[in-house]
């Protein structure tokens with residue numbers, strides 16, 4: 618480790634984490650509003666790359682003795698056409714590359730420099746992909762299936778109901794990732810990360826359901842548990858799983874559409890599984 622003040626490095630990495638977080642949500646919003654198609658899938662894959670970056674950066678912050686930030690940077694969401702959205706994504710990648718390059722110069726630790734260079738190589742590929750998407754969406758005059766910011770096309774109750782789930786899923790993704798970064802227990806950390814990935818699927822399914830009929834997903838958290846003790850984390854995670862299981866069970870009874878019923882039931886059954894996994898882990902760590 619070099620003589621550089623670790624607080625200084627943590628501050629830079631925190632800015633990088635915020636940028637990755639904003640990119641993930643911006644790209645997901647674009648992908649969901651584009652509907653099912655090759656380009657949307659590729660954008661979701663880019664969002665998953667950004668999640669990996671966030672993961673590596675947060676781990677590095679923990680290694681330096683810091684607390685990984687859950688704040689999200691500025692998104693540049695806007696525009697009426699897919700080409701405009703893709704242009705904004707090019708811009709976001711461009712800004713990220715600029716910031717990483719500054720940080721690579723400023724940071725002395727060779728391991729962290731190497732990690733940031735590794736991330737930049739992905740961002741360069743993403744920038745290239747988004748540039749290609751600008752051209753392609755112009756050439757094919759691609760139209761979004763849903764607006765990015767507009768009143769939902771579904772009946773308001775249904776749109777509210779789906780957005781309740783979307784907010785919940787986004788909240789637990791962040792909460793489980795945060796807990797997985799901070800717990801020293803490797804098994805707990807691995808399980809939390811696995812379940813966070815499953816919650817990302819839930820977020821995607823609900824958002825697709827909503828945007829299919831012109832609704833707009835609201836990807837905002839509802840309050841994240843920041844416990845630092847492993848047993849406390851698991852208790853909070855179990856509590857949120859039980860709360861959401863109850864709510865999804867209520868929603869299943871409330872909706873008429875059989876496909877939507879089946880979708881929410883599938884998610885609800887995953888939540889029951891999460892509760893059981895976390896409960897077993899809590900038993901183990903409490904022994």
Ligand SMILES: [Fe+2]
Nearest residue numbers: 637666667670
């Ligand atoms: Fe990234």
Ligand SMILES: [Fe+2]
Nearest residue numbers: 786816819888
């Ligand atoms: Fe979920």
Ligand SMILES: [Fe+2]
Nearest residue numbers: 858887888891
């Ligand atoms: Fe869950």
